Amino acid sequence: MSENKIKTSSGIEIKKVYTTCRPMEELPAEFPFTRGIQKDMYRGRLWTMRQYAGFSTAAESNKRYHYLLKQGTTGLSVAFDLPTQIGYDSNHDLAEGEVGKVGVAIDSLKDMEELFDGIQLENITTSMTINATASTLLAMYIALAKKQGADLSKISGTIQNDILKEYAARGTYIYPPKASMRLITDVFEYCSNSLPKWNTISISGYHIREAGSTAVQELAFTLANGKAYLKAALDKGLDINVFSKRLSFFFNCHNNFFEEIAKFRAARRMWANITKELGSTDLKAQQLRFHTQTGGSTLTAQQPINNIVRVTNQAMAAVLGGTQSLHTNGFDEALSLPTEQAASIALRTQQIIAYESGVTQTVDPLAGSFFIESLTDDMETAALKYIDKIDAIGGSVLAIEQGYIQNEIASAAYQYQKDIESGEQIIVGVNKYTAEEKVNPEVFRVDDSIRISQIEKINQLKAERNNEKVSEKLAAIKTAAKGNDNLMPLILSAVEEYATLGEIADTLREVFGEY
Structure with a gap:
């Protein structure tokens, strides 16, 4: 009787035992960076502990930022509401019911001034999850930094600015792809001259994964999009050894512990080779730097306290995979925006891993594991097959316009849901080990009345300017x-x-x- 084959979430077969792997000769900070981009990694400096936050008005979000900074967060990460993401002011008809709901409402520089009240931009790194309107929000951030008297050469942070994944997975686009790509490369060019420490794009696999992709698809489609941005910048005449240093990535981290670690290691190696093939000669321009967020779609409304364990598992995988920055989700996020308690536990999770687990004491502690090295190779091989297909179509923009990437993600999402319903994929508390629950948790709600206050602010602004x-x-x-x-x-x-x-x-x- 033959054994059932065991596979990762991407369909890569897992052997019962591994007895060999490719020889490991490279060191951290050496091409192709499989083992990490810094020689001493977390021995020298921990990852940035960045908590994603933003809701209601700028003033309310500002209170949450000050709370997180007091709890020990080391970087801010701004969530914008849906109207802001798709270029509508709070007084637009289409904004009704959405103002301040999934992020903070930013209508003008006045709101940006309130959002960062009491926070010196020169002293903090800020990540802004914004795409179609990225150029405008970045301009507001720069304008505020100038008003604060900051040295723009010291301003650091990241603007997501990744429109390709919006067409493929998330949906908050405004303009056609070619016009959107122009705005993105304008940001590349402007920042390379005026904001040298700013990350001009965060090429995002996170939302591709949240839309239902496998780990291999997340890896492949994200790097294929990255390749498209490199080519667009090269077509604009920019120097790859300059602008490539300011590209960063944003990955998801799901529950399959070893697959996620292998994904991050493979990503670094693949990106190093992609940038080299396109002409980069500077090691810093070949390095893949990335932020990780734990998997929002893995969180369950059933038995929500279990999510603390899921998030811990995912955060540990991200750290073992060599992330530069990490956001840990609140345990209650399947129910609402995180409460202060949930946000605090999420941050403490990172701090416990950093200071109590011992995993930061050596670089790439799983290197040389027969299993990890073999799985890293398998992830790379599977992802390269997708990238070759996308290249054959003519690159990410054409692959998205033809629906290829969207269809692959949809097929993977459908298969995963089928596996949950058949019981092949076990989700504790959902399709196994369920329990009668009183669903009455403390949840965070945003009041609709804030739209009225935002409209009043816009009216006052237009009267005064x-x-x-x-x-x-x-x-x-x-x-x-x-x-x-x-x-x-x-x-x-x-x-x-x-x-x-x-x-x-x-x-x-x-x-x-x-x-």
Whole structure:
């Protein structure tokens, strides 16, 4: 009688025992960086403990940021509400019911000033999860830094700015792909001259995974998108040895512990080879730096306290995989935005791993494991097959326009759901070890009335600002959008006059159209 085959979530077969692997000769910080990008990794500096937060008004989110900083978080990560993500002010008809719900509402520089009240931007790194309107939100951040008197050469952080995964998996796009790619490369070019320490894109596998992809698909599609951004920047005439140093990645971390560690190790090796093939010669330009967030879609509304164990398992895998930055989800996030208690436990999870587990004491502690090294190779081989298919189609933009990537993700999501329903995939508390529960947890709710206060703020802003200057600045953006000039300086100039996010997005809609 033959044994049932055991496979990872990506369908890679797991052997009963591993007795050999490819010889491990490379060291950390050496090409192709499988073992990590720093010689001493966490012995020298821990990962950035970054908690993703943002809800309601800028003032309310500011309170949560100060709370997290007091708890020991070492970097801020901003969640924006849906209208902000798709270029609508809070007073737009389509914003009704969504203002401040899945993130903070930012309509103008005034809101950005409130969001970071009492926080010196020169002294903190900030990650902003924003894509279609990334150029405008970054401009607001720069404008605020200038008002604070900050040295822009010292401002550090990350703007997600990854539109390709929006078309493939998440949906918060505005303009057609080519116009969107122009905005992204404008940010690359502007920051390489004016914000040298800023990460100009966070190429995101996170949302691809949340949409239902396998680990291998997340790896392949993310790096294929990264390749498309490299080529777009090269086409613009930018130097890969300069702009590639400011690209970063954002990965998910799910429950299959060893598969996730192998995914991160394979990602570094694959990216090093991709950048080298496209002409990079600088080791720093070949390094894959990444932020990790634990898997939101793995969290269960049933027995939510179990999610603390899931998040711990995922966070440990991210650390063993060599992440530069980490967000741990709150245990209650299948029910609502995280409460302060849940956010605090999530941060403490990282601190316990950092200071009590011992996993930070040596670099790449699982290197040389027959299983880990073999699985890293298997992940790379499987992901390269996808990248070869995407290259044959003509790259990520065409593969997305033809629906190839979306269809692959949808098929994987469908299969995973079937496996849960058949019991082949066990989810504790959902399809096994269930219990009668009183569903009455403390949940976090955002009041709809905040839309009214945001509308009042917009009305007051428009009454106080110089509307003639705003019109001039918007007209300049419109003219430049019809040509090839870099739009970032013009967007920055408009937000400094308190043009709203929606006004800028609408100006670009007039030229680029909507997708």
